[in-house]
Amino acid sequence: MQLLVNIDVDDLARATDFYCAAFALRTGRRFGTGGVELLGGTAPLYLLVKPAGSPAFPGATQVRDYARHWTPVHFDIVVDDVDAAVGRAVAAGATLEQAARSANWGRIALLADPFGNGFCLLQFLGRGYDEIATPA
Incomplete structure (x- = not known):
């Protein structure tokens, strides 16, 4: 089994700066403007851009709130x-x-x-x- 950690964020640059500075992670692959892979921990961390107010999942009434x-x-x-x-x-x-x-x-x-x-x-x-x- 491989573990991947995904974190929804509304500001990719700010999130990348935070996680790299706070935990000495480094940028791996970029996925256009929608995400970035951070490396340096025991599992890769994926920051995924999801706008505030967007549905948490298809058909959800609960929305993302940062x-x-x-x-x-x-x-x-x-x-x-x-x-x-x-x-x-x-x-x-x-x-x-x-x-x-x-x-x-x-x-x-x-x-x-x-x-x-x-x-x-x-x-x-x-x-x-x-x-x-x-x-x-």
Whole structure:
């Protein structure tokens, strides 16, 4: 299985600048004016231009809204230094929603990108998630 991450945005240049600056990604392929592939993570990230107010899917009554929104799916980015990563992300345009806090497995900070999508920055410590894992 290969994982691809797609993020809808309404401003491709702004989104490309943000994700490259915040996470040290680099531009791969471009898909005309409709999208760009960003490389440098463990999975490619695809930024797809979708206008605000456009239907979320064919026949949908819900439309895209790039204000901060909640969704049960988000992405976590594992970093070596959560404080430094928060600094880079905020400097690039992210909003810090919860400062880094510690847990048994490491540290976590909650943020949102400029398009309203939430994400977490994780720094594993010790054995990472194995610190809290139980046998299957």
